[in-house]
Amino acid sequence: MYLRKILILLVFLTGTARADLLIEITKGLEGALPIAVVPFGYFGDAGQPSTNVGDIISSDLGRSGRFKPLPVGDMLSRPTRNSQVDFRDWRAVNVENLVIGEVEQNGPGGFLVKFRLYDVFRGEQITGFSIPTTTRDLRSTAHQIADIVYETLTGEPGAFNTRIAYITSFRKKAGKEKDGTDIYKETVHLRVADADGYNPQTIVTSEDPLMSPAWSPDGRRIAYVSFEKNKPSIWVQEVFTGRREKLTSFKGINGAPAWSPDGQFLALTLSKDGNPDIFVMDLRRRTLRALTRHWAIDTEPAWSPDGKQIVFTSDRGGSPQIYRVSVNGGDVERLTFEGKYNARASYAPDGRYLTMVTRINGDYRIGTLDTRNGELRILSDGDLDESPSFAPNGSMIIYASRANGKGVLAAVSTDGRVKQRLALQAGDVREPAWSPYHQKERK
């Protein structure tokens, strides 16, 4: 008799590059590297693709906070090939690096994207590639070029060609209860978008809560919690096909899924034995092992990058704090001592820093903890910030925040110097999870 609608949508639309999240840099970086990305030329008899490759590269680099792209209007010339470059035009406007390129038609629906990166002051090419792609993958190719430029000039891998998963919720009044309180009807979506907010795709829609999306290390699957049929279950869904499988549906809590770095295990929270404890599931054998046994709330497990340790939230000491335990069990070590509320920790790719939610003067903010010396740094400035997630290169942390009473996503550079807001046009958005490095869809 329950009219419960769980729609599993397999919508992988092509050609829709609409931005769901509008990214706005709220705090820039002084001393960012001046760079120029000239609009790419186009050669072909089919119509020019709507994707503006040069613009995407320029926006990516600007968003990282490490680069300051020159506005197109300030360019003295607009070369698209090597023979047209006159370095004096770029030295004159104090640009240190220059990116030029062309998009060439390459058979039906195919393109060849050629680009060159120059050191303006030395007057020479640093690198250059020719990348075959398709209409559908053109945005992705542009992000890939931004990654190459970023890595070449900073020495660190870029994370522009990645995705984010997040929860979007739309809530509307749907009558009143007998006691006069409003009843709200909520529609919740689990969505996946490019890291720049484009190409949002809904992969699950439900009228019951959806929570805690977690990427598998190969970027092909997402584990999440769904309250469909009025009980929490952990599901694993293939991102590209939409196929999904119910992993756990024990009595009580089934929550906080976290993949091991090798993808073989899932850490999770279950309360089947009476109260929330951390368990590890062997995904091939489907066997469960309890990692913690404590009367307190133990939840929010996260793996160290080497797969040897798990950090988690526990209130065993009287308030929620971060603890660490070996994946083989044994002694539990408390990691946080500052403040009365530290929760939802996860490791940076370097294994040294943790990001987490910390309460300071009544506000919930995103911080990083240096596990070597216990130093806590506050990076965000909201009052209800939560769900921090590192970019796979460790350069940025994306998290859920609040602006004008609405749930929004925000990102901050790990050094705290660059901040940006990713505003959803409608609804509340929360629980962002940054994907691992991009994996090509298996065709």
Add this chain to the structure above:
Amino acid sequence: MKTTRLAWAAIAAAALIFSGCSSTDKRDAGDGAEVVEGGSGAQTSGIGGGGAWSGSPLDNPDSLLATRKIYFDFDRSEIRSEFVSILRAHADYLTANRSATVTVEGHCDERGSREYNIGLGERRAAAIQRFLEAEGVDPSQISTISYGEERPQNPGHNESAWALNRRGVLVY
């Protein structure tokens, strides 16, 4: 003018009471909460109800059983003293009606991390469950679920909204 309005209010109240008598009284299904079935497994024993009431005591608006929500302090799961009489009425009803079952939902305000709040909501639901069991309700009559902060009663972002959201709900 005033008397007319009062008369209308009385008629409206009566209509509410009678609609409450219908066999099923669903909360909006899309809200996704447990479907409230007013008549399910209910006997007409009148416990806690007014003398004139002849329907299910669960539907009697004058009964303490009409109150299905109790509230908690921030980050706490102890039953506040002002809610003891309400829970006792529910315990009395459940012990007198051994075929009746209840789902106890635990909820939190939006502050803090979401999965930790799932744990906290479960602790609140468990506190209510323990209270009912101590009053003689059979464990098989009670099930619990925590929604954490996922289903606020009031979607606001201030202390008055949070106070309403830190709650336990009894769903028959």
